[in-house]
Amino acid sequence: MYVFFLLLALLFLLVVLIGVDLALGRKQSKRRAVNRLIGHKHAFASIFDDGVTFYEALIRDIKAAQHSVDIQFFLVKWDEPTQQLVELLKQRAQEGIKIRFLLDRIGGYRLPRKERQLLRDSGVMLRFANIPSFPYFLYNLNLRNHRKVTIIDQKSAYIGGFNIGKEYLSKEPRFGFWRDCVVKLEGEAVYTFVQVFASDWGDPFHILPKQAPAFDGAQIEAVVTEADGYEDWLLHQIHHARKYLYIGTPYCVPTRRVEAALKRASERGVDVRLMVPTKVDHYVVNQVSFHFARRLIQHGIRINLYQNGFYHAKIVLSDDSWCAVGSANLDGRSLLINKELTITIRQNDLFYAQLLALWKKDEQSSIAASVHDMQKRPWIAKATGILFRPLRNYL
Template sequence: MILIILLILFLGWLDFTLGRKSHHRNLRFYDFKKTKGDYNFYSNGSTLFDDMFEDIRCARESVEVLFFIVKTDDLSMHFLDLLQSKAKDGVEVKLVLDRFGSFRITPRKIREMREAGIQFAFCEKPSFPYFFYKMNRRNHRKITVVDNEIAYVGGYNVGKEYIGKDAIMGDWRDYHLRLKGEVVQELRHVFYDDWYLATGEEPPSSFPATSTAGQYEVEVCATDGGQLEDIFLSLIDQAEEELLIGTPYFIPSQRLFEGVLNAIQRGVDVKVILPLKADHAFVKEAGLPYLTRVVKEGGEVHFFDAGFYHAKVIMVDGRLCDIGTANFDRRSLFLNKEVNTLIYDEPFIRDLRETFLEDFESGRPLTEEWIRNRPFITKVNSGIGYLLRPFY
């Protein structure tokens, strides 16, 4: 029996290792460019979905949607029913969902959506070879585009827990953007790249100009298990005074970890916030060795305890910020498809910084005393989590 278990573990490790090598030999690289846009910021799911659903209700020509997770609760069904209604009205509706993240969507519902006129596809369906690796590689992007004029991108998936209606997780803190202007076309290109990979349909070569260009510089950064490490490291290395990191998981690569420590050593004020609660086994423990070192070197780490913290943000010196779908972990860095936005608008970043610091100051600090006296089981779980970090 033990030999069988060891053989299964070895085959899983071999599949994952070879699959990762194959993936990284065939990465999809994206061109990043600064463009113009206007934006609204959301940190409350109810407000976000009220506005997003209203924009979809007002759609006249097209709605393009890509999500990692859509569930089957009331909010999710309302969302899918709204898309069906628009498709019946003659609006062109395309919907792409990650195969594992949205596994709850039933064949019956899919048939119902297609009969209503929705063009639907699952993406990132596991297949041979490297089945285990492809199971782990997910499309973590969340994009909604309405009439080539409005786009949404950020950390929120679709489900009741994301509007604070989960008794276990409580209030859900996340960051999302509503964008207008030229940047909308950049997000459409990302959507249609995934649509092509899911359906085989060639994407449009270009899109009509948006009715407004937008005032502010915005840069869309789509990544496919590559490039993100360099993007994050560039942000960290630019920090001279302050580096703020918000993430649900802190499991960096060695390069990023050294970058954070170097920032502390050169006098940058480094603050990290992440949730006190964990939504996956061992994921919090996997981050503790890194967070412990950050604190010992002089950085500050606080745990958000007023619900679940799922925001993904990096702010540098109050002049540059990154908001999107990517976590500060190895899964986002090397496995998942992600899409982030870089924003250079200092008044916007100043307001965002205040929101960040309110959550940070209200959280529980990770102290050297707790580190010294942490329970033995926490140390054991940290060791297990550390071994599992390539999957996080």
């Protein structure tokens, strides 16, 4: 009996210590967070909605780079596409191109230690972002740099949701076609992302070259967020939606504030729709996602379940006036913890029409979920969603 109570006391102490770590870590993160809206600059914008065309364009631009390549991903898999990219970066560095390769410390752990050294030996500057540290180690372990951006010669930039790995090229059988979204920018707005990368690299006083002159094109605003910055930004957009609000996300795990705002928007007549995948990549997160989807459906919000592969795009469209593409999911990590990068695009009817057309095409490859659909899931799936619901801010 003594041993039982001792173990119980130790378990209680462990839970308290974890809670204190997360609470104080979050408080410190909010205090230090740098959330910025940088704009309004102009650029030509083009869309990539599948991994094959994006990867081909990325490889082509890296091969054609004349001066520099800054490349940042959250996640890399040590498979054929990653190995091809790494070999190209080494080759270009040996040819005299300045290569900076930035990976999140947790998301980049699959890059072999030997390969890291080979990259550095070839002249590639490799760094890891957000290395977990004390104090508040557990919170810092959760605080990830989720941004994805590649900048070529400080003249063009790719921003969006893709990482590097065979599933992103639709080569993973269990996912099939991988639906994602990346925007390529060319023009003065690119210098905004040069600044963002420099800050993440640890070079906040990076001296920018003379900016290219402004020209007609899409009006670009960079939404650079961490801590609860993305939640605040998204709440503002939800509150100002008047006709419709479409959100594409691989996970539907909104915070309490965002869930309440989406319901209120629907109740005041805004056509609120979400696009989420039917296929599962993270079992627990996806079951919690379906749990919240059911609650949103009950308030008149349409939940589209994507059928043609795996849906991984992170997009927002609203009122025929603006749209957004980036790295942020509709989940607690993106809304409250991670470092994220999103771009909003205005004053470009052609780009908006293209993104809206992609949305409508994806809706044709989806089914509108009903409360009955959510309720008829296996009992273990529903139980998982309910059990892990309290952890919504860390999923």
